[in-house]
Amino acid sequence: MKRLIAIDGSTTKTGVAIFNINKHKLQTLKVLCPDNIEKPLTKKTKDSLTKKQITDKQKEIHRKNTDYRISEMIKQLNKIFDKYKPEVIIMEDTYGSKDMYAYKKLCQLQGLVLSYCLINNITFILKMPQSWRKDLGFEIIKDGQQNTREEYKSMSINHIKDKYGIDVSDDEADAICIGESYFVREGADYESEEY
DSSP: OOOEEEEEEEEOOEEEEEETTTEEEEEEEEEEEEOOOOOOEEEEEEEHHHHHHHHHHHHHHHHHHHHHHHHHHHHHHHHHHHHHOSEEEEEOOOOOOSOOOHHHHHHHHHHHHHHHHHTTOOOEEEEOOHHHHHHOOOOOETTTTTTTTHHHHHHHHHHHHHHHHOOOOOHHHHHHHHHHHHHTTTOOTTTTTOO
């Protein structure tokens, strides 16, 4: 059986959808959500620090937690890849955000997936969010304004509820939608997005 793995990468929770390519059928869903290793500052600790010290300490905690979660997600993804042995992995492409540290970590996650694909001769496809949403017919502009992130997440959840009759998180919904976009364009020219 040929399999496709679709990934909605995130620094907190990564959605993974596994499809049977031959049947165009969703097979399995997973959300990778490692716990944080560092706890937030307590009120007592905050009371003993200056505002700058609090900001610096919170940044340090955020980075340690992000580093840990990304490394755990990479380990979990490798186990999924080894178990399901996909022919194709399709992943949402990264894009710049306000949090450049998170952006950098998502690029690392993407790079490690790409590396796995190159080593194992697996087709790797990156899809920008607007591209896979357009493939599925999602409304990109509403009343002259681009939809918000929350509106897009809601569209994905509702699409999956309508199509599959299942309740899923936004991470699962986006992973399924990214995978579905492959089937919409199956046989199409992926040269610009394939590695």
